[in-house]
Amino acid sequence: MSAEKDAARVISETAESFLRRVIEEGSAILSRSEASLAAFETSPGSGEIASAQPRVRPSLPSSGIAESTRSDRDDYFRKLEQNEAAKRPAPAATPTPAEDELEKDAREATQPLRAAAREGETELEKCLLESRACLRDLEATHFELATRFFTALRIHSVSETPDLLDSLREVILNFTGVAEFVLFLHDDAQGRLFPLLCEPSTFACSNCWGRESAEYRHLTKLGRPWRVSDALVENGRDIGIIPMYAQDRLVGALRLVSFLPQKDQLSDSDKELLALVAHEGAIGLENTWNRALAKGQRWTQTDMEELLNA
Amino acid sequence: MSAEESMQRFNALVVEDSPPMRKMIVFALSRIAELSVVEADDGVDALRQIARKRFDIVLTDINMPILDGLKLVKRLRADATYADVPIVIITTEGAQEDRERALALGATNYLTKPIQAPEVISLVREILHLKAA
Numbered sequence: 001m002s003a004e005k006d007a008a009r010v011i012s013e014t015a016e017s018f019l020r021r022v023i024e025e026g027s028a029i030l031s032r033s034e035a036s037l038a039a040f041e042t043s044p045g046s047g048e049i050a051s052a053q054p055r056v057r058p059s060l061p062s063s064g065i066a067e068s069t070r071s072d073r074d075d076y077f078r079k080l081e082q083n084e085a086a087k088r089p090a091p092a093a094t095p096t097p098a099e100d101e102l103e104k105d106a107r108e109a110t111q112p113l114r115a116a117a118r119e120g121e122t123e124l125e126k127c128l129l130e131s132r133a134c135l136r137d138l139e140a141t142h143f144e145l146a147t148r149f150f151t152a153l154r155i156h157s158v159s160e161t162p163d164l165l166d167s168l169r170e171v172i173l174n175f176t177g178v179a180e181f182v183l184f185l186h187d188d189a190q191g192r193l194f195p196l197l198c199e200p201s202t203f204a205c206s207n208c209w210g211r212e213s214a215e216y217r218h219l220t221k222l223g224r225p226w227r228v229s230d231a232l233v234e235n236g237r238d239i240g241i242i243p244m245y246a247q248d249r250l251v252g253a254l255r256l257v258s259f260l261p262q263k264d265q266l267s268d269s270d271k272e273l274l275a276l277v278a279h280e281g282a283i284g285l286e287n288t289w290n291r292a293l294a295k296g297q298r299w300t301q302t303d304m305e306e307l308l309n310a
Numbered sequence: 311m312s313a314e315e316s317m318q319r320f321n322a323l324v325v326e327d328s329p330p331m332r333k334m335i336v337f338a339l340s341r342i343a344e345l346s347v348v349e350a351d352d353g354v355d356a357l358r359q360i361a362r363k364r365f366d367i368v369l370t371d372i373n374m375p376i377l378d379g380l381k382l383v384k385r386l387r388a389d390a391t392y393a394d395v396p397i398v399i400i401t402t403e404g405a406q407e408d409r410e411r412a413l414a415l416g417a418t419n420y421l422t423k424p425i426q427a428p429e430v431i432s433l434v435r436e437i438l439h440l441k442a443a
Contacts, residue, residue: 136428143427146337150330170328173402177424262404262422270424 144269147175148276155280161288165197168281172254173199176270177263178239182255184209185285192216193253203257219243219253225279228271232256239266242274244282251282318346320438321363325356325370325382326400331423335369335400338427344440353377357385365395367437369430372401372412380415387416396437400425 095103154167165183172178182205184193191211198205209215218233218241225245232240239256254274259265266274322345326332332349339347348363350356352374359365368386372379379399386392396418401408404422412420419433435441 139428140426143334143338146427147330147334150333150337153333154330167330171330174328174331174423175334177402179402260402260404260422263424 140269144272148273151175151273151276152280155277155284156287158284159288159291161285161292164281164284164288168277168284169197169199171273171277172256173260175273176266177260178256178258178266179260180257182257183244183252184255185252186250193219196252205255209253215241215253220250223248225282226275228268228275242278244278244285246279246282246286249282249286251285254278317343319344320346320366320440322347322434323350323356323359323365323368323370324348325350325353325368325374325379327352327371327374331371334427335425335430338430339369339434341431342434342440344438345434353379353382353385356382360386360392364391367396367398367434368392369398369400369434372399372403372408380412383412383415383417398433398437400430 151171154171155164158164158167168183172181179199180203181199182195182203183197185196186193193209193216195205195208209219211217215233215235222230222243222245225247226242232242233253234240237257239258242254242256243250244252244254254277256274322339324332324335324339324347326335326349332351336347336349339345348359348365350359353370354377356368356370357377368382370379370382377385379401383397383399386395386397397416398419398421399412399417400421400423401412402423403409409420418437421430421433
């Protein structure tokens with residue numbers, strides 16, 4: 001029994017040692033294969049690596065390995081080769097001389113067409129840029145006109161002089177960026193212009209312009225509403241002075257003193273708006289003045305017919 | 311609901327005491343089809359409007375009677391529902407310290423008057439992530 005036991009132990013130890021060796025070798029082969037596969041997959045010229053280093057199928061110990069293990073490995077390497085083959089680029093077909101000739105002919109024939117297309121594309125881009133610029137200009141004009149519309153609407157919708165002065169102040173400050181200004185009114189009886197509104201209220205503006213002053217002479221000389229093409233009346237210190245005429249009557253004047261920090265000059269559009277403020281503002285001042293005077297009076301048919309010469 | 315109303319996915323509040331300026335801003339914003347615009351005369355009127363409706367953007371002046379624009383920004387930022395709503399300041403105050411004060415209080419952007427309408431339109435579009443028309 002003892003001899004049998006000894007024989008069994010020897011057989012068991014031998015088998016164990018053989019199996020351990022098979023497993024170790026197998027693991028080493030698998031590790032090498034995986035490393036090689038990883039290098040192949042990450043390399044940009046993977047096809048070249050594959051062809052430069054053909055994978056050698058390792059010889060495995062034949063005895064003692066289960067058929068299923070061998071079949072798994074065969075399967076693994078078959079799939080590996082299929083993968084590599086799939087990744088390899090297909091060899092480029094060399095064109096025949098006839099194909100070369102045909103391609104050259106086609107290139108020559110389409111040359112003028114391609115040049116025309118390029119020219120057309122450039123022209124189209126130019127047109128598109130011009131159209132966009134036109135659209136921007138149109139949009140800017142649209143908003144300028146809207147600003148003038150809202151300004152005129154506001155001036156003629158207020159019925160009291162203080163509200164009108166507030167509106168004129170808001171428009172000049174917010175839309176033209178003039179920070180300091182004075183609105184003068186004309187005293188017809190005394191023949192002088194006196195300050196009625198100072199912006200900001202802390203701005204010192206108590207000086208009047210009498211008949212003898214250069215400002216008064218300049219302002220009365222115009223005789224009609226101020227236009228953008230007219231120069232601003234200058235006094236050497238301020239931005240300029242704009243007369244406020246209601247038709248041919250001098251109602252007042254706008255003395256523009258300084259700009260907001262973010263503004264440094266009047267644009268054409270600002271001047272257009274100031275011309276409107278000066279003219280419509282003068283009419284508005286006349287209207288609120290007349291309205292205040294006529295407040296207690298009742299309208300009669302006779303009065304209206306007299307006004308209409310009916 | 312009209313086709314125009316169904317497109318209006320965002321609500322804007324314009325707070326400005328000067329009627330012509332307010333009309334002008336509203337008119338400019340009316341070019342953004344996705345926007346529905348409500349007007350307020352001053353900060354108090356703005357708070358009244360905010361209590362009634364949720365706004366996605368607020369454009370406000372600074373110098374206004376009763377409650378000015380900076381106090382309005384402060385009040386809105388203290389309200390959790392308006393903590394992240396964009397607030398654009400539109401003002402004549404162009405000094406750097408005014409700008410910094412407004413931004414420190416929580417204003418998102420700061421525009422100085424006189425404003426250009428296309429500038430306001432593109433800023434609001436940008437803030438609301440809207441494509442240019």
